Every structure is written in C-alpha cells, then in structure tokens.
Amino acid sequence: MAETKREIERKYEFTTATRLPDLTRAAGVASVTGEGVTELDAVYYDTAGLRLAADSLTLRRRTGGKDAGWHLKFPVAVGVRDEIRAPLSETLPRSLAGLLRSRVRHAEVVPVVRLRSSRDVRHLRDENGTVLAELSVDTVHADRLLAGEKDGAAATATWTEVEVELADDADPAVLDAVEKHLGKAGIHPSDAPSKLARALDETGLASGAPDLVPPDADGSAGAAVLAYIREQIDDLVRLDPAVRRDLPDAVHKMRVACRRLRSAFKTYRKVLDREVTDPIGAELKWLAGELGHARDQEVLEARLREGLDALPREQRRGPARGRLRTWDGVRSRAARRRALDALDSARHLALLDALVALHAGPPLRPAAGRKAAKVLPKAVVRDHRRLADRMAPALDLAPGHERDLALHEARKAAKRARYAADAAVPTLGKPAKRFAKKVKKVQSLLGDHQDAVVARGALRELATQAEQAGEPSFTWGVLHARQEAAAAAGERELPRVWERAAAPEIRAALSR
Missing domain, CATH: 2.40.320.10 (Hypothetical Protein Pfu-838710-001)
Known part of the structure; x- marks a missing residue:
C-alpha cells in the first residue's frame, strides 16, 4: 500500500x-x-x-x-x-x-x-x-x-x-x-x-528532453495554435497521476483539457488538417466521456448536499442525509472505477502517443503560415456566430424539455467560443480576454441551468428510492421545486447576459 x-x-x-x-x-x-x-x-x-x-x-x-x-x-x-x-x-x-x-x-x-x-x-x-x-x-x-x-x-x-x-x-x-x-x-x-x-x-547524463518541444514563436498561426495544443497535452499527461491519486478537481481539469483540445481542432481547422485531427478528437471525446461520469457525480452530489443543508430543519424529513450518502457512494465508486479503467487502457496510451506525434509532426494547412493576428480572430468570430445561431432559437422556445435541450447545446457552443478566445489571448491580448470573459458568463449561466435540470432527475430518483424504503419523500420534492426555481431564474437572466456577450463591438475589437 x-x-x-x-x-x-x-x-x-x-x-x-x-x-x-x-x-x-x-x-x-x-x-x-x-x-x-x-x-x-x-x-x-x-x-x-x-x-x-x-x-x-x-x-x-x-x-x-x-x-x-x-x-x-x-x-x-x-x-x-x-x-x-x-x-x-x-x-x-x-x-x-x-x-x-x-x-x-x-x-x-x-x-x-x-x-x-x-x-x-x-x-x-x-x-x-x-x-x-x-x-x-x-x-x-x-x-x-x-x-x-x-x-x-x-x-x-x-x-x-x-x-x-x-x-x-x-x-x-x-x-x-x-x-x-x-x-x-x-x-x-x-x-x-x-x-x-x-x-x-x-556524471555526464543529459537531464532529459520533454516529448513536446515549444514551436518557434514566429508569429504564425501554426505556432500559436501548436503552443496552445502543447499546453493541453501537457495537462493531460500531468493530470493522469493526479486523477489516480484522487486529488481535488483533477478529474474536472483533465476533462477540460480534453475539451479544449477537441475545440481547438475544430475551431482552427484552417490551421490543422481535420482528416488527421478528427480521429484524435473522437478519442478525446471518448476519454472525456469516461471521466465525465466521475466529474458529473462530483458536481451533482455537491449541489444536492448544499441544497439539503440550506433547507429549514422542518423541511428535512426522514434520513435524507444518509439516503444521499448511500446513493452517492454507489454511483461515485462506479464512476471512479470507470475513470481508472480508461486511464489503464491501451486506448488511452494510444491517444497520448497520437497527440505527441501530432505535435511533433503537425498536419499544417496553408493558413498555418499566415500571421496569427490575421487568422485567429476570424476563427474566434466564426465560433461566436455559431453560438449566436444556437442561442437565438433556444431563447425563442417556451420553457420545457425542448428548451432545456436547446440551452444545453448552446452551452457547448459557448464553451467552444470561450476556448477559442483563450487560445488567442497570447496573440490578441486584452480584446480576446474581454471576449472570453463575456462568453464565460453565458457559459456559466447555461451550466448552472443544466446542473439544475440534471439535479431534478436525480431528485426524482431519490424520491422513488425513499418511497420504496418506506421513507418520506417530502424533502426530495422540496429540493426538486427549488431546482425548478433556480433553472427558471437562470432563464430569466440569460437574455441580459447574452445581450452583453453578443454585442457586435465585442467581435470587432478582436480584429483591430
């Protein structure tokens, strides 16, 4: 041991x-x-x-x-x-x-x-x-x-x-x-x-050379994108043992590195050939999915526990805390085992090998040789328009299941737009930072909304388990109503937050 x-x-x-x-x-x-x-x-x-x-x-x-x-x-x-x-x-x-x-x-x-x-x-x-x-x-x-x-x-x-x-x-x-x-x-x-x-x-031994060598900082789009990709690959390698050691937030950070890489491959498709990056992106999606069960359970348990702690004593009926601990324990152990099995798999090693090989011999397209200050703003603006195309119809839908799904898709687009801006910060500076900050607020609000949607499903499951065990289900119903209210409040706030992130001057500043 x-x-x-x-x-x-x-x-x-x-x-x-x-x-x-x-x-x-x-x-x-x-x-x-x-x-x-x-x-x-x-x-x-x-x-x-x-x-x-x-x-x-x-x-x-x-x-x-x-x-x-x-x-x-x-x-x-x-x-x-x-x-x-x-x-x-x-x-x-x-x-x-x-x-x-x-x-x-x-x-x-x-x-x-x-x-x-x-x-x-x-x-x-x-x-x-x-x-x-x-x-x-x-x-x-x-x-x-x-x-x-x-x-x-x-x-x-x-x-x-x-x-x-x-x-x-x-x-x-x-x-x-x-x-x-x-x-x-x-x-x-x-x-x-x-x-x-x-x-x-x-004693005459070299100190060792890293797998990933920084690209020449020549101001090209290729160098800028590869520098960002290198950071994410480094994070994947570094966070692997952190996840195994069950260090705080390690699963979340590793999953984010997967998503940032996938987003970079899609956003900067005029820099890197997607015939090469798409298969790697599919494997990153697989890894993020295997890690996602553990991360999603972490977030869900924390949200339900905080909600339970916030209830007045008279609204906490039956062994609610014990029920939550038991429910979370079973799901968390299974999710962690799934994450560790993924990290121990030959598939994960093959993914790391493919990422190192891609960085060492990148499949550069003609735009890679152009100035980063010209190529990167266009890619970020393109992702912002993609986000706008998802936000508009989602906001037009009436509250309900279809709107929940549409807002979840908008959240994914917001992440991609934010990651695109993050990758461009070393090149574009403050305009990219401001852009990323505005979009992050949209992403966070959409994330809270999605967490409330997922929490309602978990609360229905907990209520059913409580009833089957002869326990009161009242507490779970109260928490369900509170999550509905939280989601509705987020939906009311969303148009105002989106309006600030959708302002044309936000995009225009990137190309100045």
Missing part, C-alpha cells in the same frame, strides 16, 4: 571549509540534537531518454534509514514535493507504475544512477522539545548506471550538501530563519533542485 508525504525542504552547498553555525539563534529554535549517522543506498530509475527527469519527477529504490522502500516524488512548487512511498520490493510496485504511465507509456523504466549517502542528522527543536525541522549533512557518492552523453564526463561524482526538511505541521517560517543563519556562515542554496539532478549533470 502506497502512502503520500508532503516534503518541504531546502538544499545548500557545503564544503570542508564551511561549518554549521549555532542554529539555536534562529527564531523559534531552542535546541539542536544529534541523531547519529545513517548510511543510505538508493538506485534511481528512469527511461533511457530520462522522461521523468525532464518533468522533474524522481523514482528511487532505497535501502537504509527509517523509510527504506520505493519513493516517487512529484513536484508541487519550488522546494515542495509529494513523496509517494511503497514497501521495499525487488520490482517496481504496481501502485507506482500506474502513476508513471502517462509519462513513460511504452518505455521501460531502468536504473540510471546509484547514490550512496552518509547522512549526519540533527533535529531542530522548539522550547517544548517538538521537532521543527531535520537538518542533515549528506556526503554523497554517485555512480552512473547508463551510458553517458557528455564527452569526457566521469562516471562517478562526490559532493557534500546540507538538507533542511520541515517537520510535519511545523511553521514554514522556521526554514527562512534557518536559511538566514546558514547564509551568514557562508552556506548558500544549491543550484541543483535535487540530488538526482546534480548526479545526472556531474
């Missing part, structure tokens, strides 16, 4: 000429206790092309110390990483292999560097004896296990460094206080973000 630990640490250069200062003078530190010397032996793994290193991920199998086992580290921010641990075993645990899948895909993970460290540990404690941070002086010996790529580079390297890691639940300010005193003693932050990065550099 893998466990996760948030690691907040800083690394510093250290030589035989430097000495550790008296850190009890650092704010908050009352004592420093020696904890002895530990011998650590770690083998770091990566693909032959160092794909993990390219994304600042580290995978190691370590013996010695109190946390021997497999460790996989994901960057969170500068000096902050999530370390996912699994028990020591001869082969890579499946729990960690899945988290690497979107990055390594079909490539084999092999040993690249071995690091043996002699770690002299000190605990920095407050006046109550509580550990604030762990300071270690590490003497490191690195051995390259892959063929080197730098001429004349040695296969081994040795150095000493200081590492200060914040204790769980401690105030990060202690790291600033310690760094201040280390600096006065001539001990300065390391240029290397990690031991692995330093080992790769000093």
Whole structure:
C-alpha cells in the first residue's frame, strides 16, 4: 500500500571549509540534537531518454534509514514535493507504475544512477522539545548506471550538501530563519533542485528532453495554435497521476483539457488538417466521456448536499442525509472505477502517443503560415456566430424539455467560443480576454441551468428510492421545486447576459 508525504525542504552547498553555525539563534529554535549517522543506498530509475527527469519527477529504490522502500516524488512548487512511498520490493510496485504511465507509456523504466549517502542528522527543536525541522549533512557518492552523453564526463561524482526538511505541521517560517543563519556562515542554496539532478549533470547524463518541444514563436498561426495544443497535452499527461491519486478537481481539469483540445481542432481547422485531427478528437471525446461520469457525480452530489443543508430543519424529513450518502457512494465508486479503467487502457496510451506525434509532426494547412493576428480572430468570430445561431432559437422556445435541450447545446457552443478566445489571448491580448470573459458568463449561466435540470432527475430518483424504503419523500420534492426555481431564474437572466456577450463591438475589437 502506497502512502503520500508532503516534503518541504531546502538544499545548500557545503564544503570542508564551511561549518554549521549555532542554529539555536534562529527564531523559534531552542535546541539542536544529534541523531547519529545513517548510511543510505538508493538506485534511481528512469527511461533511457530520462522522461521523468525532464518533468522533474524522481523514482528511487532505497535501502537504509527509517523509510527504506520505493519513493516517487512529484513536484508541487519550488522546494515542495509529494513523496509517494511503497514497501521495499525487488520490482517496481504496481501502485507506482500506474502513476508513471502517462509519462513513460511504452518505455521501460531502468536504473540510471546509484547514490550512496552518509547522512549526519540533527533535529531542530522548539522550547517544548517538538521537532521543527531535520537538518542533515549528506556526503554523497554517485555512480552512473547508463551510458553517458557528455564527452569526457566521469562516471562517478562526490559532493557534500546540507538538507533542511520541515517537520510535519511545523511553521514554514522556521526554514527562512534557518536559511538566514546558514547564509551568514557562508552556506548558500544549491543550484541543483535535487540530488538526482546534480548526479545526472556531474556524471555526464543529459537531464532529459520533454516529448513536446515549444514551436518557434514566429508569429504564425501554426505556432500559436501548436503552443496552445502543447499546453493541453501537457495537462493531460500531468493530470493522469493526479486523477489516480484522487486529488481535488483533477478529474474536472483533465476533462477540460480534453475539451479544449477537441475545440481547438475544430475551431482552427484552417490551421490543422481535420482528416488527421478528427480521429484524435473522437478519442478525446471518448476519454472525456469516461471521466465525465466521475466529474458529473462530483458536481451533482455537491449541489444536492448544499441544497439539503440550506433547507429549514422542518423541511428535512426522514434520513435524507444518509439516503444521499448511500446513493452517492454507489454511483461515485462506479464512476471512479470507470475513470481508472480508461486511464489503464491501451486506448488511452494510444491517444497520448497520437497527440505527441501530432505535435511533433503537425498536419499544417496553408493558413498555418499566415500571421496569427490575421487568422485567429476570424476563427474566434466564426465560433461566436455559431453560438449566436444556437442561442437565438433556444431563447425563442417556451420553457420545457425542448428548451432545456436547446440551452444545453448552446452551452457547448459557448464553451467552444470561450476556448477559442483563450487560445488567442497570447496573440490578441486584452480584446480576446474581454471576449472570453463575456462568453464565460453565458457559459456559466447555461451550466448552472443544466446542473439544475440534471439535479431534478436525480431528485426524482431519490424520491422513488425513499418511497420504496418506506421513507418520506417530502424533502426530495422540496429540493426538486427549488431546482425548478433556480433553472427558471437562470432563464430569466440569460437574455441580459447574452445581450452583453453578443454585442457586435465585442467581435470587432478582436480584429483591430
């Protein structure tokens, strides 16, 4: 079973000429206790092309110390990483292999560097004896296990460094206080973000190159669209392990990346050949659909729970909260299993391969070579007109099922128009931002309307289940009426919001 630990640490250069200062003078530190010397032996793994290193991920199998086992580290921010641990075993645990899948895909993970460290540990404690941070002086010996790529580079390297890691639940300010005193003693932050990065550099291994190389910023429509597509592909790869770890909002963000890519392929069809992008778009639609069950259930459960919490006590009849938890638990587990099955499928890997290949060898059309400032506004305006063509008939319909369906289709068009403008922001600047903001308001209002429509269906299901179990269904009926009222209020507000987004000057500003 893998466990996760948030690691907040800083690394510093250290030589035989430097000495550790008296850190009890650092704010908050009352004592420093020696904890002895530990011998650590770690083998770091990566693909032959160092794909993990390219994304600042580290995978190691370590013996010695109190946390021997497999460790996989994901960057969170500068000096902050999530370390996912699994028990020591001869082969890579499946729990960690899945988290690497979107990055390594079909490539084999092999040993690249071995690091043996002699770690002299000190605990920095407050006046109550509580550990604030762990300071270690590490003497490191690195051995390259892959063929080197730098001429004349040695296969081994040795150095000493200081590492200060914040204790769980401690105030990060202690790291600033310690760094201040280390600096006065001539001990300065390391240029290397990690031991692995330093080992790769000093033993002659390249740091790894990302799958997606930024296009030349030549002002062309092709470069602008490919830069946007690269961002979305990066998100798909990065969010895959986040979904597996069940991190907050990960499913939603991954689904959005799928939709943004599909929209870009359609919006900028004069830049990229749709004979190539349409099949990939179909696979993105499949993936977004598989993820959608989990995301839709997240949104639906939150809406129903908030509605239930807002009811006066006298309108909450029977075991409504328990009924909602049971109903959501069954649906959420099934939806999550479906999402994970999709990520584990060969179809998903094939989609990632196809996206990387498309970016590496894009099917550019003649418009790709033209100036982005000329091509992109026309595409955004075209999507805005498409939205207008759906909004007008939807608003003319009488309230009811047909109007609900028409507004849902308008919502899809609003998303596409907004995504088109988002892709054009680096080229068009503020006019594209203002355009996207106006359309987003329409999209959000239509989204709230659709959520109310879906919630009413779920409430009817919950009412039926309650009645079959001999429970009062009154509460579910009250919530149903409230969702009807919310949808009606949104429909009344929609013409005003749409009028602002439909103003001709909004489109005209894009082409100035």
